[in-house]
Amino acid sequence: MSDQKPAAAPAGSATNPLGESHEARFLDEIRGLDPAARGKGVIRLHLSRLAPENRDKQNLRNAETVFDDLTRTRSAWLYRLRNSDLMVVFERHENDAAEAAVLKLLKLWERDPLMQKARADARKNRLSSWFDMQADFDKLLTFAMRQAATTEKSTRKTLPELIAKRELHRNNPERGVPITPLELGKAEAALERVDLSSFTRRQPVCAFVEDGKPEIVFTEVFVSIADLRETLMPRTDITANPWLFSHLTQTLDRRVMAQISRREDRTLLRDGFSINVNVSTVLSEEFLAFDDDFAPSSQDVVLEMRIEDIFADPASFAFARDFVMERGYRICIDGLNLNTFPYGDANRLGVAYAKLAWTPDLGAFIGTTQGQEFKQMIRDRKKGRTILARCDSDASVKVGQQLGITLFQGRYVDTVARGR
Numbered sequence: 001m002s003d004q005k006p007a008a009a010p011a012g013s014a015t016n017p018l019g020e021s022h023e024a025r026f027l028d029e030i031r032g033l034d035p036a037a038r039g040k041g042v043i044r045l046h047l048s049r050l051a052p053e054n055r056d057k058q059n060l061r062n063a064e065t066v067f068d069d070l071t072r073t074r075s076a077w078l079y080r081l082r083n084s085d086l087m088v089v090f091e092r093h094e095n096d097a098a099e100a101a102v103l104k105l106l107k108l109w110e111r112d113p114l115m116q117k118a119r120a121d122a123r124k125n126r127l128s129s130w131f132d133m134q135a136d137f138d139k140l141l142t143f144a145m146r147q148a149a150t151t152e153k154s155t156r157k158t159l160p161e162l163i164a165k166r167e168l169h170r171n172n173p174e175r176g177v178p179i180t181p182l183e184l185g186k187a188e189a190a191l192e193r194v195d196l197s198s199f200t201r202r203q204p205v206c207a208f209v210e211d212g213k214p215e216i217v218f219t220e221v222f223v224s225i226a227d228l229r230e231t232l233m234p235r236t237d238i239t240a241n242p243w244l245f246s247h248l249t250q251t252l253d254r255r256v257m258a259q260i261s262r263r264e265d266r267t268l269l270r271d272g273f274s275i276n277v278n279v280s281t282v283l284s285e286e287f288l289a290f291d292d293d294f295a296p297s298s299q300d301v302v303l304e305m306r307i308e309d310i311f312a313d314p315a316s317f318a319f320a321r322d323f324v325m326e327r328g329y330r331i332c333i334d335g336l337n338l339n340t341f342p343y344g345d346a347n348r349l350g351v352a353y354a355k356l357a358w359t360p361d362l363g364a365f366i367g368t369t370q371g372q373e374f375k376q377m378i379r380d381r382k383k384g385r386t387i388l389a390r391c392d393s394d395a396s397v398k399v400g401q402q403l404g405i406t407l408f409q410g411r412y413v414d415t416v417a418r419g420r
Contacts, residue, residue, distance in 0.1 A: 019082030027144040178240030272300030
């Protein structure tokens with residue numbers, strides 16, 4: 001293995017939206033690695049060194065794709081850095097496969113200035129640095145700590161800023177004071193007793209056929225967080241802390257599954273539906289009980305999982321995905337925006353749908369180079385896999401159609417569907 005140092009992130013490079021969380025996870029996993037389990041190889045792919053024209057989103061995705069066979073079998077793990085570089089940790093017996101993957105990338109970018117002096121040996125090029133986890137452990141740990149420290153420094157706020165932020169929450173009646181662990185416990189206890197039926201909403205996902213009429217594909221069943229907060233914790237912002245909120249939603253997952261299992265809504269059961277679940281929920285005993293009550297092969301049951309939950313633990317997601325798909329469920333990646341959409345590829349993640357939230361910025365894409373790239377991305381992911389959500393007007397649907405999207409959800413879509 002090479003004795004190179006992991007290079008620092010170059011200034012001014014593009015930022016990967018998943019980089020901050022991946023760098024923190026890379027540090028946590030290195031720190032927790034037992035000395036006896038350090039028999040692994042590590043590659044750093046210096047994608048930030050490529051010429052700008054070779055660092056578009058498609059090329060960056062290609063760099064991840066070459067390792068799919070290894071990551072799918074859990075023989076390798078990918079970590080994205082904020083500057084778009086990749087860290088690949090692989091089992092030592094897969095050394096030849098890792099070299100073959102890097103050679104594919106050398107061939108892909110053979111005309112890049114970075115490759116002009118590259119040799120045939122995959123280890124001797126400026127695109128990749130190779131390490132031995134055992135021999136280079138201290139070096140890798142120092143690098144991971146430096147990356148995490150950079151993140152902490154960039155996000156650290158001064159005391160006046162923290163006070164101002166706290167006061168903003170206190171004085172904003174629509175958000176309230178950020179939830180605390182103590183309040184989370186009280187909210188979860190209340191959720192076990194409250195009747196969720198009055199907070200449950202249904203909103204269809206529709207395909208617009210040629211005559212402009214919507215055809216319902218399935219109906220999402222979800223709890224209105226705003227209404228629930230107004231009743232249980234009116235002066236608390238329950239979404240302020242994403243980790244505490246994620247824990248709260250696991251309780252909601254269980255309650256919604258129990259509610260549907262009672263089979264009170266025959267129309268819902270007949271037409272197919274989706275529910276929001278965490279990856280950990282799918283791996284729970286409550287989900288097994290829910291699964292015993294249903295036969296997804298007889299109706300369309302979609303499980304919606306948020307993108308940050310999926311990438312927080314890719315291995316657990318892959319296991320959960322394979323389990324539920326074997327049982328007949330389908331999965332939708334939820335919570336995508338313009339920044340994270342490139343990473344929520346339904347094809348690559350092996351799921352049925354990816355849900356993108358509508359924003360007026362999409363309208364500005366029409367007729368631009370960026371819009372054409374976005375349209376091509378949707379086309380590459382196959383027709384009928386991308387859902388445009390939060391469509392509150394006819395204009396949002398028309399923009400989505402111009403971008404090649406065929407499935408829609410939102411208040412406007414709901415209104416049109418009910419008026420069929």
